[in-house]
Amino acid sequence: MPKSAAYIAIDWGTTNRRIFRMTADGDVLDTVRDDRGILAVRRDEYGREIDSIRSRHGALPIIAAGMVGSTRGWIDIPYISAPADAAALAGALAGAPAERVSIVPGIAFQDAHRADVMRGEEVQVFGAIESGQAPADALFCQPGTHNKWIATHGARIVEFATVLTGELFALLKQHGILAGMLDGTVEDGRAFREGLARGAGATDLTVALFEVRAAVLLEKLAADDAAAFASGLLIGADIGSRGDLAGRCVHLLATGSLATLYASAIEWRGGTSVAIDSHAAFAAGIHKIWKLADD
Amino acid sequence: MPKSAAYIAIDWGTTNRRIFRMTADGDVLDTVRDDRGILAVRRDEYGREIDSIRSRHGALPIIAAGMVGSTRGWIDIPYISAPADAAALAGALAGAPAERVSIVPGIAFQDAHRADVMRGEEVQVFGAIESGQAPADALFCQPGTHNKWIATHGARIVEFATVLTGELFALLKQHGILAGMLDGTVEDGRAFREGLARGAGATDLTVALFEVRAAVLLEKLAADDAAAFASGLLIGADIGSRGDLAGRCVHLLATGSLATLYASAIEWRGGTSVAIDSHAAFAAGIHKIWKLADD
Structure with a gap:
């Protein structure tokens, strides 16, 4: 019997988003990438976006991460503070203004010298560690429009710079x-x-x-x-x-x-x-957060 | 008897230009600033610009400095190499494709580590020294879209950085x-x-x-x-x-x-x-070059 989808995970960034249909065990049934990033979606259109995603991928619970939870996205979810692990993220999941949709918060870093923020990258980092692609003490580099350097210790994000x-x-x-x-x-x-x-x-x-x-x-x-x-x-x-x-x-x-x-x-x-395979890392990370939030 | 104009000097930059009516002694009779910088003038329009300037300011010889002498301006005048003084600039004045119009070359700097170029700033620097606003050994700073740091020694530009x-x-x-x-x-x-x-x-x-x-x-x-x-x-x-x-x-x-x-x-x-008064410095610098070229 083919496995069935248990929930939908979305890596919802500034320019693009990637939608993952996930089983209860964290297997990825399929993924779809499109250009409906937050720059392409007005704040009052998110409800319709969710309906559209469910009509295509199933009437399932949804968990989303990334800039969708920012001042420029759907709803501004407060950052949690570094050092932070996946459990801290799971404990701070926020409900979106739509049924059975939750959003992963971002992480903020501050010390005496500097401040920094991230939204979305943290899921890939925890997933890379969870899936064994990286050890619990590691230095990650995530180039793009804004490169992020992220240091982990004991599977916690301890410091980062954009x-x-x-x-x-x-x-x-x-x-x-x-x-x-x-x-x-x-x-x-x-x-x-x-x-x-x-x-x-x-x-x-x-x-x-x-x-x-x-x-x-x-x-x-x-x-x-x-x-x-x-x-x-x-x-x-x-x-x-x-x-x-x-x-x-x-x-x-x-x-x-x-x-x-x-x-x-x-x-x-x-x-x-x-x-590191960043799609596999995102899937592993979001599934870990999903399971932790479910416990 | 009021002094009469002997020539027209133009500080012709990227966005703006300033036109000076000059006496044979280097006095400024009047100046006009407008937004006909090189970005506003097509290459084939310079002849008409010169006619228009002469119809307003007199049928006089013209000397111009700045980006007008660049790849993006009227005609590309080769740079002279630093160290360079006002006499070197005067010796390398180039004729423009119009009667009695000459253009001041820019200055290039190269050493083992870096390369840099300027067009127009050099006239103000030599003028500031000529008019006694700065000594012959000085460090100049010329902020704007691109700040220039210019070091002189013995009234020669020896080094600069943009x-x-x-x-x-x-x-x-x-x-x-x-x-x-x-x-x-x-x-x-x-x-x-x-x-x-x-x-x-x-x-x-x-x-x-x-x-x-x-x-x-x-x-x-x-x-x-x-x-x-x-x-x-x-x-x-x-x-x-x-x-x-x-x-x-x-x-x-x-x-x-x-x-x-x-x-x-x-x-x-x-x-x-x-x-430093940069307009007075330009007038003093361009007059020095004008006189040196005339000798």
């Missing part, structure tokens, strides 16, 4: 003085490595960014290499913001060319990296 | 995750000072930028203060990129609130600043 890397690259590529110069292919090669070396540990990143233009105008940098160099600068600054990579294993929640670039940069700083 | 400070603030304010958070007043106060302290010398500026959002969400930073804090971060990174400010006098080519913010940041780093 880096504006991808967003800055996109802004510089589309607008401002470097626009039109950053359309080349970004790949791991000499230009990318030169960017890493210039950006890592630099106290003058905003000077280095203008050098991209100067180096192209003065023909010190081929126009085709400018994007790779600029990406290297920003990823170098990102990687360099952590002084603790030498000899460490980083668990990389990324795929495709971003995974390649970050893996290369981490290795350049003396670390190693292991790729 | 910082993307203003552009990054504008991009973050208009686009991306901080948009909508940076509309408050930017002024010298506690939030700006906290930003300076966080940004100066930081090797993790792209982490610090996301902290603006986190600190507002976690109510560690008042929403009204976010713009001042973010501006402090970027100006802090800018000022901090120079390790040589303590005990130094910086000649500041700026007016208004930018001048106040940079003066405050320079003082915070142990330096002092002197405000």
Whole structure:
């Protein structure tokens, strides 16, 4: 007899969302990805979105994580404070304004020096540990528009930092003085490595960014290499913001060319990296939270 | 008898231009500022622009400096190399494709580590020295969309660096995750000072930028203060990129609130600043070049 779906889990982010049909044992029956992220959904449309999801995937309980629970999403769910484990998240699940829909809170970090927040990434981190893809004491890196560095200890998120890397690259590529110069292919090669070396540990990143233009105008940098160099600068600054990579294993929640670039940069700083299957990690994490909340 | 105009000088930048009617002795008869910067003028329209300027200001020889001589302007005039003085600029004046119009070249800097370029700022620097507003050995700071730090020795520009400070603030304010958070007043106060302290010398500026959002969400930073804090971060990174400010006098080519913010940041780093009248500096600089070219 085929297994039947027990609930629906949604990884509901800013731009995209992924819907998982889950069994009571945490197996994934199927997943659907679409572009109905929170930027595409008005606050008064979420009830209709839920109806639509249930009409397609079954009249099941729903658990959602990510930016859907933010000031910019459906309903603002208060953050819980780091250090936090999956049980703390499960204990703080919040009901959405729709029947049998709960939302996972995000996590906030504060110390004397800095503050940071996350929504959604925490589920993948706990799932990676739960599914044995990462140990309970680990350092995760989750590149994207905003890269997140997340440190766990005893399967608790103890510290994290968000880096504006991808967003800055996109802004510089589309607008401002470097626009039109950053359309080349970004790949791991000499230009990318030169960017890493210039950006890592630099106290003058905003000077280095203008050098991209100067180096192209003065023909010190081929126009085709400018994007790779600029990406290297920003990823170098990102990687360099952590002084603790030498000899460490980083668990990389990324795929495709971003995974390649970050893996290369981490290795350049003396670390190693292991790729984590982020969809499997999300499923394992959300199921753990679901079970803990059910107990 | 009133003095008569001998030539027209134009400080022709990206967004704006300023037209000076000059006597043979270098006195400024009048100036007009408009928004016909190079972004507003197509390459094939410059001839008509020159005709229009002469019909309003007199059928005189014209000397222009700034982005008008760039790949994005009227005609691309090759840079001369630093170290360079006003005589080197005068010796490399280029004819524009119009009668009796010459264009001042920009200056390029290269060493083993970095490359940089400028067009237009050099005229103000030489003029500030020529008019006695700054000594022949000086450090200039010229904030704006792109801040320029320019060091002179013996009235020659020996080194300079361009910082993307203003552009990054504008991009973050208009686009991306901080948009909508940076509309408050930017002024010298506690939030700006906290930003300076966080940004100066930081090797993790792209982490610090996301902290603006986190600190507002976690109510560690008042929403009204976010713009001042973010501006402090970027100006802090800018000022901090120079390790040589303590005990130094910086000649500041700026007016208004930018001048106040940079003066405050320079003082915070142990330096002092002197405000330079940048219009008078341009007039003195362009006249010096004009005379040198005439000899």
